[in-house]
Amino acid sequence: MARIEKIASTAPALTIPPLAEPLTPSDARVLVESFRAAYSARNVDALGALLAPDVVHNNAHGRTRVLGDYQTAFADIDSIEYRLPDVQVALREQRTIVSSPFVITYQQRDGRRQQLPGAAEWRVERRD
Numbered sequence: 001m002a003r004i005e006k007i008a009s010t011a012p013a014l015t016i017p018p019l020a021e022p023l024t025p026s027d028a029r030v031l032v033e034s035f036r037a038a039y040s041a042r043n044v045d046a047l048g049a050l051l052a053p054d055v056v057h058n059n060a061h062g063r064t065r066v067l068g069d070y071q072t073a074f075a076d077i078d079s080i081e082y083r084l085p086d087v088q089v090a091l092r093e094q095r096t097i098v099s100s101p102f103v104i105t106y107q108q109r110d111g112r113r114q115q116l117p118g119a120a121e122w123r124v125e126r127r128d
Contacts (some may be wrong), residue, residue, distance in 0.1 A: 025089040038080045047070060
């Protein structure tokens with residue numbers, strides 16, 4: 001099963017273990033699209049199914065901690081749109097790397113709309 005280990009400042013990363021075959025570019029894109037859709041839906045369970053146990057996101061280490069951070073962030077938000085306008089896939093050191101600029105547009109419970117632009121990079125890997 002492919003898993004995500006987030007490494008970028010505001011996006012999750014995906015990793016490939018030694019001796020594992022890297023994911024194909026198509027498989028990697030599908031995995032990141034699944035992450036994007038789960039994030040947009042604020043579906044913490046679906047995100048948890050995608051994240052590796054040793055995921056790192058910003059300063060949070062481990063799936064439980066990262067999911068807790070997402071849950072806390074999502075609690076104050078009514079809606080999210082997470083766009084990845086230019087997804088690129090590359091193979092580096094036997095790892096599949098997916099990167100893209102992103103724009104997250106969200107509406108807080110008090111009605112304020114905010115936009116967060118940035119760049120994300122995921123290391124994608126197969127894990128049992």
